[in-house]
Amino acid sequence: DDSCDTKTEWVSHVSRIRDAQDQAAFAELFQHFAPRIKAFLIKSGSDVTLAEECAQEVMATLWHKAHLFDPTRATVATWVFTIARNKRIDVLRKQRRPEPEELGWGPKAEPEQDDVLALQQETAQLRDALTALPEAQRQLIEKAYFGDLSHREIASQTGLPLGTIKSRIRLALDRLRHAMN
Template sequence: MELTRNRGGKISTGRKRVTEVQETLATQGEWVAHVRRIRDAQDQSAFAELFRHFAPRVKAFLIRSGSDAAMAEECAQEVMATLWHKAHLFDPARASVATWVFTIARNKRIDYLRKQRRPEPEDLYWGPEAEPEQADVISLQQETEQLRSALKVLPKAQRELIEKAYFGDLSHREIAAETGLPLGTIKSRIRLALDRLRHAMK
C-alpha cells in the first residue's frame, strides 16, 4: 500500500487518510454513545463534546453552501439544539451521527431559504462523505492496524517525528522549533521512517 504525505500533512493510504479512517472507525461508536447519553440522561458533558466537534463543521458546511457567517452561526446553534432536544429520534441503524447532524443542517438551511423566499439551491453541497461499504470498513480497519503495528516497531526517534509530522500536523520547521533538532536531522529521520513504513505496508 502506497504511503504519501498529502496537503493536510497526514499519511494517506491512497483511499483515505489514515487519521480519517481512524476517526471514522473509532469515533462513530463514541458519538452514538454520546447521543444515547443525551437521550437517556440529558448528559451535558456528552453534548458539550458533540457541540465542540460538530458545531464548527456545520458552520463551515453552511458557509460553503452559500450562507453568510451570521446565518451559518445561527443555524449551527439550531442544529445542535435540535440534537439535544431530539436525541430520541436518532437511529444508528439508519445513519451515523455525522450523517444525521448534517441532514438536520441541510434541512435547517432549506427552511431558512424558504422563510427568506429565496430560490432553493438545486445542488446543495453535501457535508459528510457517504457511509463506506462494510467490506471497505473491514479493509480499512486491517490497514489501520497494520500501520499501527508498523509504527510501533520504528525506532523511538523516528516514530516520534512521524507522529509529530503526520498526526500532529506539524511542519518540519515547527518540529525543529519544538525539539531543538537540526532541520536536516528531522528530514533524514522522517525519510528513513517512511521507507520503513512503506516496506512494512507492502
C-alpha cells in the same frame, strides 16, 4: 481528531444525551460538529453570522431529537447532516421540507450492536471511497451537496442531458458503488 468518526463513539454520546441529558457528552459533540456545520452552511451561501446561528440551532435540535436517532440507519454525522440540510432549506431557501412517513415499527428495542457496527463500517468505507475519487468528480459531488448547482440545473438533471456534470456525477456514483461491493 478524525479517529472518532469511524468508531461508534458518537453513538454513545447521543444515547447519553437521550438517557441522561448529559451535558458533557453534548459539549464534545458540539465541539466536533458545530464548526463543521458552520463551514458547511457558509459554503452553501450563508453569511458567517447566520451560519453560526443555524449551527447552534442544529445542535439544539440534535439534543431535542436524540430519542429519534437510529444508529442502525445512519451515523451521527449523517444524521447531523440531514438536520443541517433541513435547516438550510428552511432558513436560506424559506421552503418547507417534506420528509417520508416515519417507519411504523412500534416502540424501538435497543438496536443490535452488530447492526450499528456494520452501518458505521460501511459509512467509513464510503468516506474512503469518496476521498479516492478523481478530484473533478469529488468536487462535483461536494458542490451538489453545498447546493452550488442551482435547483433548476439539478431539476433538469431529472430529464434533460446536462453533459459533463451529469456524466461526471454518474461516474462518481458508479465508482462509489463499485467500492462498496
